[in-house]
Amino acid sequence: MRPVSWNSVLPMQTDRSAAPPTCRDLFGRFAADVLPADLPERTRWRLCELAQPVGAAAGNALSGECADSRLVHVATGAARLVAHVSQGRDQVLSFHFAGDVVLVPARAAHGYTLCALGACEGLAFKADPLFELVRADAALAHALLLRTRRALARSREKTIALGRMTAQERLASFLVGMAERIGVPGAGGCMLDLPMSRRDIADSLGLTIETISRQLGELRAAGLLATSGRSVVRLIDMPALEARAGHLAAPC
Amino acid sequence: MRPVSWNSVLPMQTDRSAAPPTCRDLFGRFAADVLPADLPERTRWRLCELAQPVGAAAGNALSGECADSRLVHVATGAARLVAHVSQGRDQVLSFHFAGDVVLVPARAAHGYTLCALGACEGLAFKADPLFELVRADAALAHALLLRTRRALARSREKTIALGRMTAQERLASFLVGMAERIGVPGAGGCMLDLPMSRRDIADSLGLTIETISRQLGELRAAGLLATSGRSVVRLIDMPALEARAGHLAAPC
């Protein structure tokens, strides 16, 4: 039972050199993930000009607090979008994995940072010129609109969790959500290798690390899941977890 | 689902006032608020075909729990988007006023309802055919993307409030936000005429009506605001309110 190490796979190795991936590599991934197939060459070129490769090691900012808002495509690794409320009070707004696109707001009523969980790299675009470009291409606009709608839906789910759920419901809801995104179904339950720490989970669910730990313990005691090491969780009874997550039963 | 013609009249119950707005009126408002000026006539026509007038009196559903998600343009009045967690546990996701556009999700892990606060009317579009249309028009897509980005930003602010703020900070933050949207600046402070009840505010901030009442009392005692009747609030000291809302000071 040796947990798979995230970091062993991640170190950025393009091909021959030890150099970080070229903008070209990253742009290829970005294009494959989000750009429509029939995007005009001219627009593609403009996008490539706007793209800035970003990368960071565990815990560091991919795209720090910034005067203008940005859109970041995560190519490898995982990241968290954090809002800084005040000294020692952070709120994780969302987690992101390879293939995701994140809108990182400019500093406003609060500061925002996109932080790497483990090594992470991607492409950043300044929002203003990007959305100016988008204005001219319906397919691109449609693609970004779809992503933004999905982000909105996730954000609303989080609002529901933080506003009206108990600690246990929030954690169950978090685990079910992660299972959908990065879970590996297998015999005896869905395997999760969580790239984020207890603190990240706590800051995401509006709780403390102690509460996360205790609630995990309760779910373990109830036989709904098993843990192994820091990051591996096996979800044994998904239906029961979904029930505790306060999910509606099948529509009437 | 009934086809709608240019001349059809709003299917609303009573109209003591002379002229209830026709679908034409509503579409005109919608077009003025969100459609780009140079939208092709053909697209405009298709949109008009998709539009369904909706309206409700205080407390009633404008667009109830539904099998498919919808986009609603609020023409007059105000509304709240509510998620139903379980019997007696509701979470208000957002408030909307005349001119706003709301994405009402289909029933999924939770049920969603768009409810009128006071009399409210608008136009609803089924999301799927609408976003199919959007695919062909960059300007329209751009307009909706902008609205969706704004909704995402608001949703994130709410996440921050619910996750990491105290009751008083949440209320201050709510009041500051409402002041920006529907406040009327005047001598001696910004006047707010809140269309929502204490319960709505509580369900929006993840608190109870009692806590809202108590915190309002504290802010009143601190001289930051004055209340008059159920719905009128005068924000006397905005800077102090913003400070209590946990807003960052001016950028460094």
Added chain:
DNA sequence: CGCAAATTTGACCAACCTCAACAAAGGTGG
């Protein structure tokens, strides 16, 4: 003016936070 609904207030309670000590994990260097 009368009344039902909304709001305010008070007393008490519990979920979750805080603080502190302890245990496990997993990386490092011998």
Added chain:
DNA sequence: CCACCTTTGTTGAGGTTGGTCAAATTTGCG
């Protein structure tokens, strides 16, 4: 490969914020 050590996570005791229940009060409509 193992001992060490730092970081991360777990567990326990006690405090606080905000929830719950109940009653008094206000509001604004008819």
